[in-house]
Amino acid sequence: MPPKKKARVSKRNAGSGKDDDREPVSPALKKRKAATSGGKTDESSASSGSPQYSRWLMKSEPESRFENGIDVKFGIEDLKALPDQTSCWDGVRNYQARNFMRQMKEGQLAFFYHSNCKEPGIAGIMKIVKEAYVDHTQFDRKDVHYDATSKPDDPKWSMVDVQYQRMMKRFLPLSELKKYHLQHRAKGGPLKDMALFTRARLSVQPLTTEEFDFIRSLEDKEPL
DSSP, X not given: OOSSOOOBOOOBOOSSOSSOOOOOOBOOSSOBBOOBOOOOOOGGGGSTTOOOOSEEEEEEOOSOOXXXXXXXXOOHHHHHHSGGGEEEEOOOOOHHHHHHHHHOOTTOEEXXXXXXXXXXXXXXXXXXXXXXXXXXXXXXXXXXXXXXXOBTTBOOOXXXXXXXXXXXXXXXXXHHHHHHHHHHHHHOOTTTTOHHHXXXXXXXXXXXXXXXXXXXXXXXXXOO
């Protein structure tokens, strides 16, 4: 977002990948989103030749957590409360997650995933409304996600803008999604290779159309 931006979003990688993951969460001017990004992997390792996706899962922290005195909390209700229900998704400091954001196209949909909280899971749906552009937080010395190695003439990090679309008809907890993943891995099904379980530490994850549609269909079913 430009200087007077809307609350920022970030991803962080959570260590375990067991019940949620964190990727660099970024604070925003007032509110930030979170889901921390694991370590920075080599930039070249996650770019070329990767498949193109049109659906996504993006993680943020809905509960207060302070980093350098800044609350990085940013849940779907925070996004919904912003002007135009729109925010930049900044603070991603993982090359693979960044590269996925650079693939995003305006109009594509993403699940808003609550991460690093008491009950992680999918809370709602948002839309990409601005394609990847320079993440200004990398140059801000006061920002949690400042990167001294990134230069204005050769920026490393990007962000997109997202807009709230709706809440899920019911919250889809990670525990339920994991049951489907294990079932599908054993007997076949759309969630057998879902990145939420195979690349759990990533805060920005691609989804196939089959994965996205299956997960959305769970809204109308009783919990597993």
